[in-house]
Amino acid sequence: MADVEYFLDETPGETRGIVARGGEYHALYIERSSDPVQHRRGTRQIGRVARVEPGLKAAFIDLGVGDPFAFMALPKNIRLDVGAKVEITVSAEPRESKGAVVKYVGPASGDVRVLEAGPSVRDRMQSMAGDQLMTGLPALRASLEAEEAALTTVFQKAEFGLDLSVERTRALVSVDIDYAPLPGRDSRKGREAVNRAGLFEAARIIGLKGWGGLVVVDLAGVYLQAESVNQAARQAFAPFEDVAFGPLSRFGALQLSLPWHGRPVDEVLRDSVAAPLGVVRRLNLAIHEDRTQPVWTLEAGPQWSNLLKPLVAELGPRARLVIKEQGAALKVSKG
Structure with a gap:
């Protein structure tokens, strides 16, 4: 099996892009034919200021597709009135009851409209895979396997003694790394290995599920080397953009924050x-x-x-x- 495999499943009504590395699924991108292009990440468009919230230093932007309106942080020294037209780009797609997040480009005029659509799932997969993109029956099978993996919350890796749980609440993503001691292995070294394996596996799962926000990792053991833990965490989450890492607590908990970019995969799969x-x-x-x-x-x-x-x-x-x-x-x- 190739180290990295790319699949495109274009079933009527829903297109899926899947990325697998070393036989494990790392990404599942889902786009429905009913999804408005105005919500697609990267779309450049003209919107109308529907509401200004000075306390939040933000405005809510009408993209022409109804509620919920998009959220836009106001740049410094920019004052906008309700009804003003602005050019914007989508930086994060809608999720749950929240609208898209958009970035201010500049003032605009004319009708609310799309200027340039963001890349579709097909565009993104072709950009990543080129002529290595697989379709047809292999893509359909990979799509269903990746869906099953994205809905799973508990994972084991017997070779490390790893028992891992990854779950999301309204407030945060909870990662629990447990260690099942292996016969003949030094307990301290075993915990170091399982924490490293657990961080890489947690990063893979969070990426597959499309989650963001605050992540709290409960590591195995409490007397941990902060430097080695932080180094492993940075390596594990290197594929993510704009990750903020917090300190390792004396209770063996690590915090980090990931930006939201799209609708969570599990939310899509259960709507x-x-x-x-x-x-x-x-x-x-x-x-x-x-x-x-x-x-x-x-x-x-x-x-x-x-x-x-x-x-x-x-x-x-x-x-x-x-x-x-x-x-x-x-x-x-x-x-």
């Missing part, structure tokens, strides 16, 4: 349309895996009819949609 889009992906996988079966059927309740009809049609003549009674389970079957 109201995740299930019907997921069953379209399973239908696409079935069609790719079994070329001998002439037709595959997706059964769904009437509440999903308008969403699923165009997506199933995009899969071609081997895909069929059958609408059942209200509340029917989403199901893929032969014939």
